[in-house]
Amino acid sequence: xxxxxxxxxxxxxxLLDYKDSVVVGLSGGPDSVCLLHILNELKREYDLKIYAAxxxxxxxxxxxxxxxxxxxxxxxxxxxxxxxxxxxVPKYCKENGYSIEEGARILRYNMFFEIKQKVGANKIAVxxxxxDQIETILMRVIxxxxxxxxxxxxxxxxxxxxxxxLDIKRDEIEKYCSENNLNPRIDQSNLEDVYTRNKIRLRLxxxxxxNFNPNLNxxxxxxxxxxxxxxxxxxxxxxxVFNDICKKEDSQTIKINVNTFNGVHKAIKNRIIRxxxxxxxxxxxxxxxxxxxxxxxxxxxxxxxLKINLPKGLIVYKKDEEIIFTDKxxxxxxxxxxxxxxxxxFIKIKELNMIVETKMxxxxxxxxxxxxxxxxxxxxxxxxxxxxxxxxxxxxxIKLLGLGGSKKLKDLFIDLKIPKDERGKIPILCDxxxxxxxxxxxxxxxxxIDKTTKKVLRVSIENV
Amino acid sequence: xxxxxxxxxxxxxxLLDYKDSVVVGLSGGPDSVCLLHILNELKREYDLKIYAAxxxxxxxxxxxxxxxxxxxxxxxxxxxxxxxxxxxVPKYCKENGYSIEEGARILRYNMFFEIKQKVGANKIAVxxxxxDQIETILMRVIxxxxxxxxxxxxxxxxxxxxxxxLDIKRDEIEKYCSENNLNPRIDQSNLEDVYTRNKIRLRLxxxxxxNFNPNLNxxxxxxxxxxxxxxxxxxxxxxxVFNDICKKEDSQTIKINVNTFNGVHKAIKNRIIRxxxxxxxxxxxxxxxxxxxxxxxxxxxxxxxLKINLPKGLIVYKKDEEIIFTDKxxxxxxxxxxxxxxxxxFIKIKELNMIVETKMxxxxxxxxxxxxxxxxxxxxxxxxxxxxxxxxxxxxxIKLLGLGGSKKLKDLFIDLKIPKDERGKIPILCDxxxxxxxxxxxxxxxxxIDKTTKKVLRVSIENV
Numbered sequence: 001x002x003x004x005x006x007x008x009x010x011x012x013x014x015l016l017d018y019k020d021s022v023v024v025g026l027s028g029g030p031d032s033v034c035l036l037h038i039l040n041e042l043k044r045e046y047d048l049k050i051y052a053a054x055x056x057x058x059x060x061x062x063x064x065x066x067x068x069x070x071x072x073x074x075x076x077x078x079x080x081x082x083x084x085x086x087x088x089v090p091k092y093c094k095e096n097g098y099s100i101e102e103g104a105r106i107l108r109y110n111m112f113f114e115i116k117q118k119v120g121a122n123k124i125a126v127x128x129x130x131x132d133q134i135e136t137i138l139m140r141v142i143x144x145x146x147x148x149x150x151x152x153x154x155x156x157x158x159x160x161x162x163x164x165x166l167d168i169k170r171d172e173i174e175k176y177c178s179e180n181n182l183n184p185r186i187d188q189s190n191l192e193d194v195y196t197r198n199k200i201r202l203r204l205x206x207x208x209x210x211n212f213n214p215n216l217n218x219x220x221x222x223x224x225x226x227x228x229x230x231x232x233x234x235x236x237x238x239x240x241v242f243n244d245i246c247k248k249e250d251s252q253t254i255k256i257n258v259n260t261f262n263g264v265h266k267a268i269k270n271r272i273i274r275x276x277x278x279x280x281x282x283x284x285x286x287x288x289x290x291x292x293x294x295x296x297x298x299x300x301x302x303x304x305x306l307k308i309n310l311p312k313g314l315i316v317y318k319k320d321e322e323i324i325f326t327d328k329x330x331x332x333x334x335x336x337x338x339x340x341x342x343x344x345x346f347i348k349i350k351e352l353n354m355i356v357e358t359k360m361x362x363x364x365x366x367x368x369x370x371x372x373x374x375x376x377x378x379x380x381x382x383x384x385x386x387x388x389x390x391x392x393x394x395x396x397x398i399k400l401l402g403l404g405g406s407k408k409l410k411d412l413f414i415d416l417k418i419p420k421d422e423r424g425k426i427p428i429l430c431d432x433x434x435x436x437x438x439x440x441x442x443x444x445x446x447x448x449i450d451k452t453t454k455k456v457l458r459v460s461i462e463n464v
Numbered sequence: 465x466x467x468x469x470x471x472x473x474x475x476x477x478x479l480l481d482y483k484d485s486v487v488v489g490l491s492g493g494p495d496s497v498c499l500l501h502i503l504n505e506l507k508r509e510y511d512l513k514i515y516a517a518x519x520x521x522x523x524x525x526x527x528x529x530x531x532x533x534x535x536x537x538x539x540x541x542x543x544x545x546x547x548x549x550x551x552x553v554p555k556y557c558k559e560n561g562y563s564i565e566e567g568a569r570i571l572r573y574n575m576f577f578e579i580k581q582k583v584g585a586n587k588i589a590v591x592x593x594x595x596d597q598i599e600t601i602l603m604r605v606i607x608x609x610x611x612x613x614x615x616x617x618x619x620x621x622x623x624x625x626x627x628x629x630l631d632i633k634r635d636e637i638e639k640y641c642s643e644n645n646l647n648p649r650i651d652q653s654n655l656e657d658v659y660t661r662n663k664i665r666l667r668l669x670x671x672x673x674x675n676f677n678p679n680l681n682x683x684x685x686x687x688x689x690x691x692x693x694x695x696x697x698x699x700x701x702x703x704x705v706f707n708d709i710c711k712k713e714d715s716q717t718i719k720i721n722v723n724t725f726n727g728v729h730k731a732i733k734n735r736i737i738r739x740x741x742x743x744x745x746x747x748x749x750x751x752x753x754x755x756x757x758x759x760x761x762x763x764x765x766x767x768x769x770l771k772i773n774l775p776k777g778l779i780v781y782k783k784d785e786e787i788i789f790t791d792k793x794x795x796x797x798x799x800x801x802x803x804x805x806x807x808x809x810f811i812k813i814k815e816l817n818m819i820v821e822t823k824m825x826x827x828x829x830x831x832x833x834x835x836x837x838x839x840x841x842x843x844x845x846x847x848x849x850x851x852x853x854x855x856x857x858x859x860x861x862i863k864l865l866g867l868g869g870s871k872k873l874k875d876l877f878i879d880l881k882i883p884k885d886e887r888g889k890i891p892i893l894c895d896x897x898x899x900x901x902x903x904x905x906x907x908x909x910x911x912x913i914d915k916t917t918k919k920v921l922r923v924s925i926e927n928v
Contacts, residue, residue: 137605138605139676141601141602141605141684141687142672142676142677142680142683143676143677143683144677144682144683144684144686144687145687146687146690146691146694147611147690147691147694150614196676199675199676200676203671203675204671204672204675204676207668207671208606208668211663211667211668212603212606212607212660212663212664212668213606213607213608216606218608219606219607219608220605220608222608222753223605223608223609223610226610226611226734226753227610227611229729229730229731229734230610230611230694230698230731232729232730232731233698233701233729233730233731233732234694234697234698234731236729237697237701265693265696265697265700266693266696266697267693267694267696267697267698268697270690270693289686289690
């Protein structure tokens with residue numbers, strides 16, 4: 001008996017609780033009519049409150065009006081309150097850039113949730129059946145999917161949407177309708193993706209059943225059951241890791257440390273990236289595996305200051321040791337500082353947490369082997385006036401060996417492939433004439449020690 | 465270029481190491497001819513040693529001999545040593561109860577491994593291509609499979625068998641053969657499951673590509689890549705849990721504690737059972753999901769002394785708190801004991817760790833409300849001679865109320881659904897005439913207290 005099977009499904013997946021209040025999506029087709037009728041049969045057993053909700057999509061004209069009349073009459077016979085609404089779905093879709101299938105689904109579920117709210121219900125029952133499930137799985141295999149897609153349609157979502165008919169075959173449903181003289185309308189529930197789905201239903205599946213496996217339904221059901229367990233385990237494990245390693249900065253920004261992330265298994269990496277995206281934009285619709293791989297590539301990249309734009313305004317940054325998922329542009333903060341530097345002594349650049357040390361030496365005291373990226377010697381007598389250390393400014397130029405003239409600092413930064421974000425942090429040593437040293441990178445030709453040099457200025461910079 | 469793609473595959477999956485020595489399976493068809501030719505091209509780059517191995521299956525008569533001649537000539541041209549062997553595969557399969565496909569595969573791989581051993585090679589290269597992969601996946605989806613099956617054919621197995629062509633499409637291979645004038649023979653590699661596979665290749669896949677997804681290859685490849693990661697993660701996790709909770713008793717017996725097992729996620733449970741089966745019988749061929757579910761049901765069963773037989777001589781026992789996977793019958797150890805029981809006093813049944821206490825009472829001292837399963841009153845004067853407590857013996861009978869005669873204890877055990885394993889443990893109280901009490905279950909009619917009773921024997925049994 002179909003009702004026993006459905007009761008089993010309800011118990012197995014805990015679809016109904018005692019005293020639940022359920023809004024049933026009712027198209028008027030066999031699936032939803034059967035669902036409503038059976039829930040009505042189970043009404044006393046579970047002490048349910050039942051409401052029906054019918055949406056006229058304004059696609060089929062007079063036929064759609066007949067659907068609505070049929071639904072009203074059916075509910076009247078069962079003494080169930082039926083909410084009927086008509087929305088111009090094609091217009092809505094046009095205005096909002098949705099496909100008809102997508103728009104119809106959005107409007108339908110919006111209506112269900114509204115009615116649920118209005119009547120104080122706690123569940124929404126929809127009428128997907130086992131054939132829908134098999135078709136969905138095959139469609140996903142053919143189009144390519146991951147484990148999550150292979151789970152197929154779920155029996156329950158968020159403890160609100162329930163699908164009690166999901167283990168029942170279409171012909172059992174039709175048999176039930178005819179045995180109970182329900183005379184359902186031609187099913188409209190297949191509005192979604194009707195062309196592809198019909199070809200799968202009417203040609204591909206019969207071909208497979210005839211040529212390869214007459215028990216295709218059972219085989220795929222069994223596969224789905226196994227894969228659900230696997231997917232559930234992977235979800236739980238990745239949820240743990242996600243909570244462990246992802247730092248929520250604000251409601252739309254989340255960060256991961258690159259090294260921590262790299263220590264995680266590939267299967268979990270994929271899921272964590274999806275979870276981060278979901279955190280920022282609220283869902284992962286329109287996010288394809290290609291995008292996940294772009295993020296993985298970004299993370300694997302040797303460079304540290306990178307950015308990619310993904311659909312729906314999502315931006316993923318790699319900055320130093322962190323991956324940042326956000327919907328906001330991260331501006332480069334320009335740090336401004338300027339310190340007078342004594343000719344012999346210390347100053348601290350607070351903004352960078354660096355110490356600058358200077359010392360005057362005689363030429364014979366110079367130890368060139370102690371020179372490195374952050375310790376340099378200059379001809380003291382070539383320096384004019386006050387020494388200063390500061391961040392870069394527009395128009396900065398430096399005189400480099402062999403160029404016979406000055407180079408714009410901006411161009412030098414590009415040549416040296418220094419990320420924009422880091423340019424502002426590089427200290428620049430100057431005197432009243434110009435730039436002496438782009439610390440860590442290049443010295444000006446004008447201050448070099450030569451044969452005529454007598455006194456030497458040693459400058460060292462280090463982090464504290 | 466096909467060779468660049470193959471080099472990429474080789475590097476990605478680490479198929480070849482420098483100085484590898486490789487036995488190449490050579491049917492003479494396009495796939496294996498291309499594989500041999502390309503490995504020969506890579507010979508210098510990887511400093512390889514290459515051998516070819518051709519098996520004449522003795523299925524195709526004269527054509528097969530031509531295949532062998534072609535292979536010999538091809539290898540001669542490339543200066544590669546070619547091992548050619550002829551085995552009567554149909555005869556072997558008949559004798560060993562294999563299908564032709566299965567037997568041919570076994571003999572082929574046996575030959576490859578023998579040659580590998582003989583020449584001191586460390587790898588065996590076989591020529592599966594991307595189309596084989598897609599066909600395999602679709603076949604498995606249609607027939608029903610788990611995540612493990614959806615991974616498809618592997619690029620490398622046990623660091624020995626390698627499949628460098630697995631990312632290359634059949635038409636690329638054919639193009640390569642024709643560009644290099646290799647003139648391969650009609651491919652014999654599709655011997656396996658040729659009927660189903662050909663229908664998938666020649667009808668199902670073209671239909672899907674034309675009607676649903678022209679890029680089916682790419683979509684399924686991408687799915688397989690994702691699922692491999694997921695499957696790998698689940699394998700690793702379940703391997704950890706397996707090593708943690710499964711106790712190897714001997715080389716063919718492994719035990720798990722039921723409670724520990726029940727604390728594990730369903731996805732891991734499935735895999736642990738497979739691992740236990742693999743441990744006992746060395747592989748999991750012929751083990752279906754149905755069998756795994758039988759084991760799960762056995763574990764979930766409330767009863768504690770159960771047994772199921774699975775294929776290949778595998779036996780799974782549930783005994784007390786343990787699940788035992790083994791290939792040996794576990795004999796019920798018959799515990800033998802017999803103790804004389806005083807009419808007033810104690811004795812201990814050492815074998816069961818139980819104390820028997822007896823006491824003679826006057827009838828008015830009987831407190832029937834204190835009677836329970838393990839404390840009973842008997843008419844003292846109906847007892848003849850020495851009291852004894854012992855285990856069951858063949859031929860034991862007991863006189864039960866309303867039967868008008870005696871019942872065999874064996875039949876009573878069956879009626880009471882007492883597992884064989886527990887029957888020997890139940891103490892039996894007797895006198896010189898017969899059985900007085902089947903402790904915990906039934907008393908004999910012959911010793912009951914009635915109107916004429918004067919003296920009463922109270923017997924209590926408890927665990928210590």
